[in-house]
Amino acid sequence: MNDITPAELKQRQAAGETPIILDVRETWENEESRIEGSQNIPLGTLPDKIADLEELKDQEIIVHCKGGGRSATAKALLTQHGFSHVRNLLGGITAYQAQ
Template identity: 90%
Template sequence: MNDITPAELKQRQAAGEKPIILDVRETWENEEARIEGSQNIPLGTLPDKISDLEELKDQEIIVHCKGGGRSASAKALLIQHGFSNVRNLLGGFGAYQQL
């Protein structure tokens, strides 16, 4: 599945959609500012939390971090564990905030 642009995500949210958004930034980053409805699991703890996400394996999951690097790693990890529909937020939270 292709990654998602901040504009596409904002359009979907404006239309009332509530996609599953996984914020892999550190907890302190999430506490400063966050995308409404996102779930925070820092990248370093993600391997230990994958089993908690098991019921989401076949659903679309949008992962994001500050700029896109950590979320790319998270996307690869989730796909490796059998998640079939993982999309990285291009440009990360920084790009999302600028819209």
Template identity: 95%
Template sequence: MNDITPEELKQRKAAGEQPIILDVRETWENEESRIDGSQNIPLGTLPDKIADLEELKDQEIIVHCKGGGRSATAKALLTQHGFTHVRNLLGGITAYQAQ
């Protein structure tokens, strides 16, 4: 599935959508700034949390980090575990907040 731009995510949220957003940054980063409605699961703990996300396997999940690198790794990990609609937020929260 194609990745998502900050513009598209902001438009969807402004339209009242509540997509599943997974923040794979460290907890301290999430405490400093976050996208409303996101769930924080640091990338290092994601392999242990995959079973907890099982019910979301066929739903769209948007993953993000600070700039897009860790979330690209998270997208690959989730995809390897059978998640079918994982999208990386291009440019991460940095690009999202710059909008």
């Protein structure tokens, strides 16, 4: 599935959509700033949490980090485990906040 731009995500949120947003930054980063409605699962703990996300396998999941690197890794990991609609937030929260 194609990745998502910060502008597209903000447009969808403004329209009242509540997509599943997974923040794979460290907990302290999430505490400093976060995207409304996001769930924080640091990338290092994601392999242990995949079973907890099983019910979301067929739903769109938007993953993000600070700049896009860690979330690209998270997208690959989730895709390997059968998640079919994972999108990376291009530019991460940095680009999102700059919009």
